[in-house]
Amino acid sequence: MDHTPRVNPSVDPSVDKPGLIKALRQILPAQRILHEREALRPYECDGLSAYRQVPLLVVLPDDAEQVRRVMQCCHERGVPVVARGAATGLSGGALPLADGVLLSLARLNRILHIDPLNRTARVQPGVRNLAISQAVEGLELYYAPDPSSQIACTIGGNVAENSGGVHCLKYGLTVHNVLQLKLVTAAGELVTLGAEALDAPGFDLPALLIGSEGMLGIVVEVLVKLLPTPERAQVLLAAFDDVSKAANAVGDVIAAGIIPAGLEMMDGLAIRAAEDFVHAGYPVDAEAILLCELDGANEEVSAHLARVRQQLLDSGATEVRTAENEEQRALFWKGRKSAFPAVGRISPDYYCMDGTVPRKRLAEVLLETSRLSAHYQLPVANVFHAGDGNLHPLILYDANRPGELKRAEDLGAEILELCVRVGGTITGEHGVGHEKIHQMCVQFNAAELAQFHAVKRAFDPHGLLNPGKAVPQPRHCSEYKALGSDTLTPPSARDQDARDQDARDHGA
Amino acid sequence: MEIAANDISQTLCQSVAEAAGLGRPLQLCGSGSKEFFGRRATGTRLDLTAHRGVINYEPRELVITVRAGTRLAELESLLAAEGQMLAFEPPHFGPSATLGGSAACGLSGPRRPYAGALRDFVLGVTLINGRGERLRFGGEVMKNVAGYDLSRLMVGAMGSLGLLLDVSLKVLPLPETERTLVQACTEEQAIERMNRLAGTPLPLTGAVYDGLQLYLRLSGSEPGVVAAQTRLGGEVLADGSGFWRRVRELEHPFFDSSSANGPDNGRPLWRLSISPGSPPLGLPGRQFIDWGGAQRWLIIEQPGEQPTEQLAERLRAVAVQHGGHAQLFRGGDRNGAVNHPLPGPLMQLHQQLKLAFDPQGIFNPGRLYPEF
Numbered sequence: 001m002d003h004t005p006r007v008n009p010s011v012d013p014s015v016d017k018p019g020l021i022k023a024l025r026q027i028l029p030a031q032r033i034l035h036e037r038e039a040l041r042p043y044e045c046d047g048l049s050a051y052r053q054v055p056l057l058v059v060l061p062d063d064a065e066q067v068r069r070v071m072q073c074c075h076e077r078g079v080p081v082v083a084r085g086a087a088t089g090l091s092g093g094a095l096p097l098a099d100g101v102l103l104s105l106a107r108l109n110r111i112l113h114i115d116p117l118n119r120t121a122r123v124q125p126g127v128r129n130l131a132i133s134q135a136v137e138g139l140e141l142y143y144a145p146d147p148s149s150q151i152a153c154t155i156g157g158n159v160a161e162n163s164g165g166v167h168c169l170k171y172g173l174t175v176h177n178v179l180q181l182k183l184v185t186a187a188g189e190l191v192t193l194g195a196e197a198l199d200a201p202g203f204d205l206p207a208l209l210i211g212s213e214g215m216l217g218i219v220v221e222v223l224v225k226l227l228p229t230p231e232r233a234q235v236l237l238a239a240f241d242d243v244s245k246a247a248n249a250v251g252d253v254i255a256a257g258i259i260p261a262g263l264e265m266m267d268g269l270a271i272r273a274a275e276d277f278v279h280a281g282y283p284v285d286a287e288a289i290l291l292c293e294l295d296g297a298n299e300e301v302s303a304h305l306a307r308v309r310q311q312l313l314d315s316g317a318t319e320v321r322t323a324e325n326e327e328q329r330a331l332f333w334k335g336r337k338s339a340f341p342a343v344g345r346i347s348p349d350y351y352c353m354d355g356t357v358p359r360k361r362l363a364e365v366l367l368e369t370s371r372l373s374a375h376y377q378l379p380v381a382n383v384f385h386a387g388d389g390n391l392h393p394l395i396l397y398d399a400n401r402p403g404e405l406k407r408a409e410d411l412g413a414e415i416l417e418l419c420v421r422v423g424g425t426i427t428g429e430h431g432v433g434h435e436k437i438h439q440m441c442v443q444f445n446a447a448e449l450a451q452f453h454a455v456k457r458a459f460d461p462h463g464l465l466n467p468g469k470a471v472p473q474p475r476h477c478s479e480y481k482a483l484g485s486d487t488l489t490p491p492s493a494r495d496q497d498a499r500d501q502d503a504r505d506h507g508a
Numbered sequence: 509m510e511i512a513a514n515d516i517s518q519t520l521c522q523s524v525a526e527a528a529g530l531g532r533p534l535q536l537c538g539s540g541s542k543e544f545f546g547r548r549a550t551g552t553r554l555d556l557t558a559h560r561g562v563i564n565y566e567p568r569e570l571v572i573t574v575r576a577g578t579r580l581a582e583l584e585s586l587l588a589a590e591g592q593m594l595a596f597e598p599p600h601f602g603p604s605a606t607l608g609g610s611a612a613c614g615l616s617g618p619r620r621p622y623a624g625a626l627r628d629f630v631l632g633v634t635l636i637n638g639r640g641e642r643l644r645f646g647g648e649v650m651k652n653v654a655g656y657d658l659s660r661l662m663v664g665a666m667g668s669l670g671l672l673l674d675v676s677l678k679v680l681p682l683p684e685t686e687r688t689l690v691q692a693c694t695e696e697q698a699i700e701r702m703n704r705l706a707g708t709p710l711p712l713t714g715a716v717y718d719g720l721q722l723y724l725r726l727s728g729s730e731p732g733v734v735a736a737q738t739r740l741g742g743e744v745l746a747d748g749s750g751f752w753r754r755v756r757e758l759e760h761p762f763f764d765s766s767s768a769n770g771p772d773n774g775r776p777l778w779r780l781s782i783s784p785g786s787p788p789l790g791l792p793g794r795q796f797i798d799w800g801g802a803q804r805w806l807i808i809e810q811p812g813e814q815p816t817e818q819l820a821e822r823l824r825a826v827a828v829q830h831g832g833h834a835q836l837f838r839g840g841d842r843n844g845a846v847n848h849p850l851p852g853p854l855m856q857l858h859q860q861l862k863l864a865f866d867p868q869g870i871f872n873p874g875r876l877y878p879e880f
Contacts, residue, residue, distance in 0.1 A: 117703050117785035162653045191853050196783040196831025198802045201848040207660035211653045231709040255568040257681035300732030356649040388650040428651035447641040454864035
C-alpha cells in the first residue's frame with residue numbers, strides 16, 4: 001500500500017511544536033488551540049474522507065485580528081497553514097498537514113450587516129451558506145449559489161471553491177455573487193479586494209481569489225450580493241426511456257432560448273435510490289428524468305412553462321409533469337437534493353466525481369461512463385447539473401473489499417480524463433484539492449502550471465498556504481505521465497491499516 | 509480557410525519573446541478605439557487586429573470563442589443572427605472596436621448590474637505571457653474550477669498581464685421584447701426608485717437618470733414585460749434601443765462637452781463607481797446616473813474653480829465614502845493618476861502579480877498605474 005504521509009515533502013519537518021503552541025497562546029486562549037491527538041482527530045479529513053491526516057495543531061480564532069496574528073506567527077516560523085470552514089468539501093482541499101496548523105474559521109460565524117437598499121450582506125467566513133438566505137428572507141431577498149451542502153457549508157469555503165449549485169446556470173457561481181473580500185495574506189497582512197461598488201480599481205482580485213482553494217490567502221470577511229426572490233418558481237419533471245434522449249433534451253431546451261433556473265438530470269439508478277429514500281413520486285421505470293425549474297415574474301413563468309413542456313415532449317420525453325403546488329415542487333427537489341445520501345443507502349461507500357463537459361457531449365460521456373462502469377465492475381449513478389454540463393458520477397464501492405477503493409479511484413480518473421478529452425474540465429465546482437492533483441497534469445501543460453505557481457508565489461512566496469494542493473509540481477506531472485494513470489494513487493490515499501500504522505508511528 | 513489564415517499567434521509569440529529578450533516595452537494595440545482610456549501608452553506598437561476570426565460558435569452551447577482582433581460589431585451581428593447577445597452590453601467607442609480591447613479594458617454597458625459584467629461572461633482565454641509562452645486557461649464550459657481563474661484576471665488589466673489571443677464567452681438569448689419607461693423625478697427619488705425596484709422580481713435590465721427623468725428598461729417575454737409595465741407606469745420611450753445605445757456609447761447629449769469635439773478638446777469626464785443606493789453626492793458639475801445608481805458620470809463645466817489634483821482628491825474621497833472609487837474616464841491629464849490610487853499592500857500585490865506574468869515589464873507599462 002502506498003504509504004507516503006507527507007503531502008508536501010518540501011516543508012521542514014522539524015517544527016518546534018511546543019514553541020509554536022507557546023507563541024500561539026500569546027494570541028489565543030488556551031482552549032482555542034488543540035494539540036492533543038484525540039482532539040485533533042475530528043479534523044483529519046474533510047468531505048472526502050478517503051484521505052486523512054491528523055494536523056500538528058488546530059487553532060480556532062474568534063475574529064479577523066486573531067487570524068491575522070496567527071498567520072503572522074506561522075509566517076515567522078515557516079509553519080504551513082491549511083484553512084477549514086465546515087469541511088464539507090469533496091476534493092480534500094482542507095486535508096491537514098502533519099507538520100502544519102489547521103486554521104478553523106468556524107467561529108467567525110456572524111452576519112455583520114445586511115443592507116436592503118444595496119442588496120448586500122456582509123458576513124464572516126464561517127457563516128453557513130443557507131443562513132444568509134434565511135437571514136434576509138423577510139426582505140424577499142436571497143443569496144443565489146446553493147450547493148447541495150448549503151445547510152452546512154460556509155461562505156468562506158464557498159469562496160475557496162467557487163461553489164455553484166442547482167441554480168447557477170441562470171444565477172451564476174460564487175464569483176458572480178461576491179462583491180468584496182477581506183483577506184489575510186500569508187504574511188499576516190489584511191487587504192481588501194473588490195468594493196461595495198460593482199467594480200474596483202486595479203486587477204480583478206476577487207475573481208482570482210474565488211476558487212483559489214485557500215492557496216492565496218485567508219478570507220476573513222465576505223460581502224455578498226443578494227437577489228430578489230422570484231415571484232414564482234415552477235418545476236417540470238420529464239421522464240425518458242433513454243439516457244441519451246434526456247441528455248439531448250437539455251441542449252434542446254436551452255436552444256429554444258430559455259435559461260431555466262435549474263436543469264438537473266438523474267439516471268435510473270439514482271431515480272430508484274432517491275424514490276426508495278424520500279418517496280418523491282418519481283417514475284421508477286424511467287431511464288432518466290430531467291427536473292427543469294423556471295422562475296421569474298408570474299406571467300413570464302407561465303409563458304415559458306408551456307414552451308418548455310412542449311420542447312421536452314418534442315425531445316422524446318415519455319411524460320412531463322408540472323408540480324401542481326408548492327409541496328409537490330418541494331418534493332420533486334427533495335428527491336434530487338437527497339440523491340447523494342440515497343445512493344449512500346444502497347452502497348457502503350461512494351465516490352463523487354465532478355467533471356464538466358460541453359452539453360452536446362453529455363450523451364456520449366454518459367454512455368462511455370457506463371461502459372467504463374462495466375469494465376471496472378463498479379456501478380455508477382448519475383445525478384447532476386445537466387444545464388451546466390456539470391457531471392457528478394457517483395461511483396459505488398465498498399472500502400472494506402480489498403482493492404475496491406483503488407479501482408474506484410482509477411475509474412474516477414478515467415472519467416475525468418474523458419471529460420478533458422471532449423473539451424471539458426476535471427472539476428466544475430468541487431475543486432482540485434488533494435484529490436485531482438494528478439488530473440491537473442492532463443488538463444494543463446508545464447508552462448501553464450508554471451504560471452499558476454508564479455501566481456501562487458506572488459501571494460505566498462514561501463509556500464505556506466495549503467501547500468501541495470490544487471496545482472501539481474512539474475516533476476510530479478512528468479512522473480504521472482511516465483507511469484500512466486493506473487499505477488499512481490493520490491499521494492496520501494491510505495486505507496484504515498495505514499492510518500492505524502500512522503497513529504502508532506506518532507505514538508498515539 | 510479564413511480562420512486558419514488569420515491566426516498570427518506564432519508571430520506574436522516571437523515578437524513578445526524578442527521584446528522580452530531585449531527588455532523592450534510593447535504597446536498592445538487593437539483598433540485604437542479605447543486609446544483615450546487608461547493612462548497614456550508607451551512602447552513599440554504591436555498591432556493585434558490581424559489576429560481575428562471566430563474559432564468556435566455553438567448557439568446551443570451558449571458559448572463563442574473568438575480571436576481578440578475580431579471586431580465587436582461583427583461578433584454582435586453574428587450572435588444576433590442566432591437570436592443571441594453579449595449580455596454585458598459592451599461599449600464600442602468606435603466602429604472597429606475589437607473584443608480583445610473590450611476585454612482588456614473590462615467595460616460593460618447599462619445591462620451590467622442586472623446581467624453581469626464582461627468578466628462574468630468570460631469562460632476562458634488563450635494568452636501570451638511576458639515570456640512569450642502561449643497559455644490556455646479556463647475553457648468553453650460553464651463551470652470550471654481547475655487551477656486559478658486567470659481568465660477573469662485578464663479582464664480590465666489593460667493588457668498589463670498578458671497579450672490576449674482569444675476569449676471564450678458565455679452568450680445569452682436575446683430577450684423576446686424590450687420596453688423603456690420614462691418618468692420625471694428628482695435625483696433622490698430616482699436613486700431610491702432604481703434600488704427599490706432592483707430588489708423586487710421585475711425583469712429590469714437598465715436604470716438611468718439623466719438629471720430630469722428616470723429611464724427603466726424591461727426585458728423578457730411579452731406577457732412578463734407587459735405585466736411589469738402595468739405595475740410600474742410611466743411613458744413608453746419610442747426609440748428605446750437607440751437611447752440605450754447612446755447611453756452605452758457615451759453619446760447621450762449629457763456627454764457632448766466631454767467628447768473630443770467638445771470645448772477645449774473635451775472637459776474631463778469622471779466616473780464614480782459606488783454602491784448603488786448612495787444618496788445624491790452633492791458634487792459640483794453635472795451628473796448622469798447609470799447602472800441603477802452604481803455608476804455616476806460627472807462633468808465639471810467650469811474648469812479652474814479648483815486645482816485639478818485637489819478636485820481629484822475630493823472626488824476620490826467622496827467615492828470612498830460611498831464604498832467605491834473615482835476614475836478619470838476620459839480627457840484631462842492622461843499621464844497623471846487617472847485610476848484611483850491603491851493602498852500600499854494592495855499595490856504590492858499588483859506589482860508581484862505583474863512580475864509573475866511579465867517579469868521584464870514589457871506589456872503596456874504604465875497604462876494602468878505608473879508603478880508597473
